[in-house]
Amino acid sequence: LTVSADITGPTNPGAHIGNGSPVATYVITADNYSNITWTIPVGATNVSGQGTTSISFNYPVGYTTGTISVTVDGNSPCGSITRTLNLTCDAPSAPVVSGPVNVCTYVGTGIPVTFTIAPDATVSSYTWTLPPNVNVVSGLGTGSLTVTFAPAFLNQINKQIRVTAANGCGVSAMTIHYLEAWIPARLGLIAGPTDACGYVGTSTEAVYSVAAVNQAESYNWVVPAGMNIVSGQGTTTLHVTIDNSFVTSALTVNAVNNCGTGNIRSLTVTRTLPGTPGVIAGPTNPCMFMPSLASPTGTEATYSVPRVGDNTYNWTLPSGAQLASHTQTATHDVITVTFDATFSSGSVSVTATNNCGTSISPRTLALNKLTPGTPSAIDVVSTQVCPSREYTYTLSSMPTNATSVVWTVPTGGTIVSGQGTSGITVSYDGTAIAGDVTATGNNGCGNSTTRSVAVKLPACPPAPKAPEFITGTQPTKATTKEQPQAELNVETLEVTVFPNPSTHAFKLVARSSDKVSKLQVRLLDNLGREHRRYVMMPGETLTLGSELKAGAYFVEVLQGTEKVTKRILKY
Template sequence: MVASVDPGTGFVTALSGGSTNITYTINSGCGAPASSFQVLNVSGGANPGTISGTSPLCIGGTTTYTSNGDAGGTWSSSNPLVASVDPGTGFVTALSAGTTDITYTVAGPSASFKTLTVVSGAAPTVSGPTNVCPYLGNNVQVSYTANTPGASSYTWTLPPNVNLVSGAGTSTITVTFNAGFALQANKQLRVRANSVCGVSAQTIYYLLVQFPSTPAPIVASTNNVCPSLGTLVPITYTIPKVLGATSYVWSAQAGNTTITSMNGPGENDTTVTVTFSSSFSTSAITVQAVNDCGVSGIRSLTITRSNPSTPGLVSGPTNACAHITQGGTAATYTVAMLPNVTSYTWSVPAGAIGLTGQGSNSISFTYPAGFSSGTVSVVADNGCGSSGIRTLAISKLNPSTPGIIDVIQSNSCPNREYSYTVSSMPANATSVLWTVPAGATILSGQGTTSITVSYPSTAVAGTVTATAQSNCGNSVTRSVDVKLPACPIDEFAKGSVQTSQLPVDALSVQVFPNPAVSDVKLMVKTTMKEQITVRVLDLQGRELHRMIIMPDALKSFGSNLKAGAYMIEVLQGNKRTVQKLIKL
């Protein structure tokens, strides 16, 4: 079609080169239609023609492309990195392996192109299975493919015991393998590519008859099998894939285990779950990799059924006295937590009251009234069994005799007060029972290791006793004698004083004020006439000052003493008194 025209408007569109008549017709209905026409000549477009030229080219090769179309066109390359072309002459130079379109364009625009392949002449790449174990001696056909862009043919060289089925001279061959291939040294498949560049270098493709290697170590989701025994709770075991393996063989203790493959049989069978019966004993789970060449070495992991370790030492009271019912407190016994233990089983003396904590690593209870001796024992338990027994012996221990009673005078006549102290609570005792002479009063401390006693101003003679007590009984009694004269009628200057445990007989000493900030005053009343020696000592017994005074004399001293505690020793004949002085 040269041109088209709109029937109503006469609008003409030129479509292709040539001539045509444009006709206008009137139909009046009164006779034959009347018409006239005009000849329309349409000029045709430019002709790029058909391109001729060599393809493929070797890298570095040249050629000139031509066209049988209109002259005066322009040449171009779609990929100038593969090949360049002279725009005016069509001279082509191959630069690198690949393809490019060489295009010839004339006015219009009209163009035609030809695809050029540039060949490197490199050695071919080869693809196909390398481990041929699955194909030995069974006539299974295997394909290998060589690839060099632009190659026109290929030359294959097969090793012994490899049979060519088809594909000689082509890029893909099909072969079969004899069983003897596994035993020979030469397992090289060789191929060269033929192209405009000539014959390529040889590619050697190495074939293998590869037995699977021994699997890597088995990894378990847990090494503690005990909680799973006799349950449906599985343990997972995993290995990495083995190169060339087509399947795996897992095994565990027959009759007491069930193995389930998580990924099904085959080359992905690298993860299994195992459930264990309650009768399972220590044994191994094993795995081997398999392919058509054979079976790998065995990889094993020992699964140990291990009873818990014997618990450590039981901590808690070994003397039951403080923990016997009717006044005693609960005794608590504990062992350190052990790994892989689900519970602890305790055994306690018969009649134990209020036992709590059974199953844990700590229990509490009180002993019955008639308890005399026994044991507390514990074993650790888990799904594998029970540990050895840990035992603690329990007995009733009577209190020890209190230690030496220290005596300190804390106030002098007429309101005499003394403190009586044992150094510590006697072993196995819960309290100390004190008694004092008639007329004396315990002001404080009954039941403890120290009491304060008030004495009347009249003469007092007797003993102070201390007896250790517990729920199990009383100790031997410790005592100290008391012999106090009646207080003198005339009173000394009052102050707070302290005396040693030696009783005051015919020698009365006052040190005041005590505690003191500056000077201290000393007065000694005595019925004897000998001179009086006074020594100031530190708490280590070192003498700091010595002086001689007369009876009833008031002596000042101590202004040079530093803050601290001191002992004031007063000696007259065979009488000795020691008082404690506090200097602020």
């Protein structure tokens, strides 16, 4: 014989007392039994299932506390087993009501609203008490009540729904569900563009929005003249277009429900002409761009202003100036301009334009014709000796406002390179040279004062004659007339540094009658401080000075008691 340890069924008989209540059902499981006997309260009604593993009945009215039991007899000789269940008759717990608190959405609409209580097996019925102007649709006595709210509900003080739960053992404590009639919560700020100029006269939609708030059923937007609602009225997001009649004004919004309206939010949208453009960046001396010796057709000058928003920019040029191009970058509006020889004076000006109009005041940049400044003193350096004499002539910098430098050299001199720049290389023939080297700055408006340096060079010595031989049937001995050796043999230390000046490196060549003794080379700054030291042999070429900054330096070459110092210029 086997019997379950417990009887299954309600231990609180409250919901099953009296004939009108649902019956209580109790169950036992058993195997190998011959008889089952249930012992239930005296006076129980609607009994069914005696002698089986499941019995149902209603408790008698007035029942409070007791037990039920079941005895299961096993097949002989297994004996019997009894199980008992203790019963306690308790009133239900206070019900918990679920449903809306703020009922503004439903007042006066006829829309049904349902309030519910979680199912409780110990409850046999519910008693609902409603305030005025709340009308029952269905559900009185149950755990689900549906009602509607009349318009007068808004103004009354009593807004409580009360409910108790009952069973055969008693009535629960009362639960009060408080109803409210709140207007919408306070709206936050309106988000959206405050400058109408990007939208005026276009089909582009401006979008304005507010964050949703509690108790709001809809959102009422009011837009000014010239602003047209495309979509979104009644929602938190409004799409509008703006036509040319719009002037600076505000749009507003407030949240609405059946109980009233919330606070009004407004946002001022302006229609403002563009401000004067920013400072014009660009050259003020057109002479640097007009046709000149360096550029017979002239060059383009570039002018720009910072961009603001979607503004466009309108440029005005003086007589003698022509617009070559007009472009925009991510940050600037840019034009390129050419100047011809007819330019005399004037200004470059620019205005900004957007959908709202054009800036009242233009931005201007005055232009002035400036001729070149006088060139600096001319620095002279010998780079090669007879018979192929070369010299460099160098200005410390390009003259101010000059596009080129025009050089002239005396008769017997030829400009090898550099014409038009701040330095030239000149070769001289072997004749005596006398005259001036001149430098004149030039731009599209004219020439500067001329700078000159005197040149006076003796004629190069003649080359040595070939040996004279005594003629006869058998040559015996060659004899030569004694002649100056000129540069055929080097009797002393001779040093050449080139190019000089240089923008990069210098090459040093040393020739000496002593072909075997090493040369000590020192690179010094203009204060005599040693920068670097080298060792080389006569006839070799040494490259040095690529690391030097711009300035004047000295190269000192020493062999035995012979010393030669050369000044070099680095640009």
